[in-house]
Amino acid sequence: MARPKRQNNSPETRQRILEAARIEFAAQGIAAPLEAIAARCDIKRPSLLHHFSSKQELIAAVTDDILRMTRERLLDTISDQNGDYATTMQQIFGVLRQLEQEEKGVAGVLVHAMLAEEAGGPVTTRMEEFIDIIYASSAMAGSQKTQNPEEFRAAIAHLVIGELTREALGSRAKALWGSGDGLTPLFTSYFLDDNSHKKDL
Template sequence: MARPKRQNDTPETRAQILQAARIEFAEQGIAAPLEAIAARCGIKRPSLLHHFSSKQALIAAVTDDILRMTRERLLSTISSPDGDYATTMQKIFGVLRELEREEQGVAGVLVHAMMAEDKGGPVTSKMAEFIDIIYASSVMAGSQKTQNPEEFRAAIAHLVIGEATRVALGSRAKALWGNGDGLTPLFSSYFLDDNTRKPDK
């Protein structure tokens, strides 16, 4: 006879744990205690460990969930181009910022997880895949500048990781970046020639 399902043994509880872990990891880093994560979603540590057998399993699940959401949003943006090449590319680079507004802690977790993992870890590898998708879509859309492929991909990586760091810092980013949004001019210098830049209004 199957055991009765406990109140906390539901997909909804699992989703709440992922959300709580995302916020705690973003605020405290990967060192955030499981007790704080459990308390944030109103359960005890043993209930959390029923869903995720270890902290490493929870970190992997959170980062997988974030990268899944990011990838889906990116592919949706690529498959539904709205406007010219420049507009489409700017929307692609805005995916992470847009997702952070809806799902607090996304960028912070990715940055913390990449810094904490060993060489060739799964988070870094999946971020590399994410960058490869942007690179491939840029090439298919027709870059406005002739670029060395390695240099072009490196430029994309700089923009993506820089944007993730800025978003992860939240209000603290102002001390480093100031009030200006550096993404647009950086994007323009890498991807647009003088004829495709939109005039200042």
């Protein structure tokens, strides 16, 4: 009788699965089959299920990993800033774009996951926390305009979700938005004074 193969429990294998899942979920949505994810990291479906017992567990692990990276980048960006308010806020809002450039698919996964979950789901809750960090950071950095707090937070949410959607769409974004950038005028309106240099996000 043949001996069963030993499962690979290495952290490297788990990380390869997370990266493969991120790419497949971004391309196909969270309906992407486990077989495709397993094939992308050169393992079989049972080996994948040895690391993640269900697809829901894998989706949760992928989104948690993305949001952990996003939060870490955001906090690092905030703590490293010594420049003026406009520069600080532009770099804060650039976190998602930078992360997408380095870790392809993060924006698409977050958009798909938020659309698929019920109200008050974990991904949406974590995104709310992300928006709250930016809101608190803008207050500490010293907003150059007096804003209604609720309206100000809504503008931040609009910018964050707009940037997330644009990054998720990739080259398809141009077909919807054209070559213009509707986010920059809103950013300028809320975060820069009338004499500040207008710089695209």
